[in-house]
Amino acid sequence: MAGQHEEAGRRGFLKRAGAGLAVAAGYPALADTPKTVPESVVHAGVTRPLTDSEKVQRIASNSYPIRFQFKMRNPIWSADQAQAAKETRGNMTLLDFPAFTKEHFPGVTKMDVWSSLFGDPGDDSMFVETHFESYSHQPQMLSEFDPSTPASKKWLESFSNTCVKTGTQVHHISNNAPRDICDLDAEKRKHGVEVAKKWLDGAAVLGVKSMRVNSGGPRISPIPVADPSSYPKNNQLAQYLTNCIESFKEMADYGGQRGVKVTLENHWGLTANPINIRIIIEEVNHPFCEASPDFCNWEHEYLMYHALNDLAPYAHTNVHAKYWNRWKDPDVQRNVRIMLNHGYTGVFALEYEDGPWNGLEGAQYLYREVMAAL
Numbered sequence: 001m002a003g004q005h006e007e008a009g010r011r012g013f014l015k016r017a018g019a020g021l022a023v024a025a026g027y028p029a030l031a032d033t034p035k036t037v038p039e040s041v042v043h044a045g046v047t048r049p050l051t052d053s054e055k056v057q058r059i060a061s062n063s064y065p066i067r068f069q070f071k072m073r074n075p076i077w078s079a080d081q082a083q084a085a086k087e088t089r090g091n092m093t094l095l096d097f098p099a100f101t102k103e104h105f106p107g108v109t110k111m112d113v114w115s116s117l118f119g120d121p122g123d124d125s126m127f128v129e130t131h132f133e134s135y136s137h138q139p140q141m142l143s144e145f146d147p148s149t150p151a152s153k154k155w156l157e158s159f160s161n162t163c164v165k166t167g168t169q170v171h172h173i174s175n176n177a178p179r180d181i182c183d184l185d186a187e188k189r190k191h192g193v194e195v196a197k198k199w200l201d202g203a204a205v206l207g208v209k210s211m212r213v214n215s216g217g218p219r220i221s222p223i224p225v226a227d228p229s230s231y232p233k234n235n236q237l238a239q240y241l242t243n244c245i246e247s248f249k250e251m252a253d254y255g256g257q258r259g260v261k262v263t264l265e266n267h268w269g270l271t272a273n274p275i276n277i278r279i280i281i282e283e284v285n286h287p288f289c290e291a292s293p294d295f296c297n298w299e300h301e302y303l304m305y306h307a308l309n310d311l312a313p314y315a316h317t318n319v320h321a322k323y324w325n326r327w328k329d330p331d332v333q334r335n336v337r338i339m340l341n342h343g344y345t346g347v348f349a350l351e352y353e354d355g356p357w358n359g360l361e362g363a364q365y366l367y368r369e370v371m372a373a374l
Helices: 002-024 052-056 064-069 079-088 094-104 150-166 186-206 235-258 274-284 303-314 332-341 359-373
Strands: 040-043 046-049 059-062 110-114 127-133 139-145 169-175 210-213 261-264 289-291 318-321 347-350
Touching: 052 359, 059 094, 059 169, 059 359, 064 110, 064 359, 094 110, 094 150, 094 359, 110 347, 150 169, 150 186, 169 186, 169 318, 169 347, 186 210, 186 235, 210 235, 235 261, 235 274, 235 289, 261 274, 274 289, 274 303, 289 303, 303 332, 318 332, 318 359, 332 359, 347 359
Parallel strands: 059 110, 059 347, 110 169, 169 210, 210 261, 261 289, 318 347
Antiparallel strands: 040 046, 127 139
């Protein structure tokens, strides 16, 4: 009984301590979170709510929801996606996106852009052929933008000039191009890091604040191996994590020289589990390596809020405010409040995935939800 009382007392202490730390940090403990927690600023010693113009500075448009409206080089679509692309005709390029942002998202000047939309699709000299394994484990070839070619550098300068003229900024790149970052094959891993460095150089031209890099490796994370004499072990997962940590250390060092953070998003493989993202960031231990959580990219519904709560302290620059009907009624405002309760001061990018609206309508829904939560 004494042991039980001691354990209960320990739990009570931790709960009270956590609440005290939250109050000391200036935001309520999660258990006491009200329905609406408006973001605020301190001005002349007085705390006040954000104005609408200040709120929109916390929001970024996102090219992914309207990806079917873009011209793309060798796009890989499902049958439904191909039909959607055909219906929207695909006449845009990224050079049009700054003006699109200004027109459809009042006051928003920041943008989160998808790597697959970079470059002039008709100019072969901007692209490199990349071999990769599809979701169905079939080898495929993809033509991807190479930021290091002369034509690509010229295109990046043009994009940068367009942003300046329209008063916009590429805040974040959601990048799929660097691959094999945790691969057990040393040459594949080295190549993936080199691709990331080329993109970090290109990101610096645009004044980008952060860039996502996927961990690579198997799409489904390795599972433990049974040990009849002890607990199960997962040595293969540990090796993937070791490789990923080494790669992100190198990329964070390089990104630090370019002024661009490298981020981990909750995608597949290693990063499907939020604890792996925490492990990588804590082991890398670098100011230019952090998390960029997505509100809906989870393997089951219980992760949608609890895992975001775990990752929120590791995110400082960009998150994906997402609606996706993969889950029933994802609560966008609740997720925004989770971020705010951890003192997040970064940007919410409007990445609508799928649901009852088209891409633009979905992103505009997210705009209203984030504004309301702020």
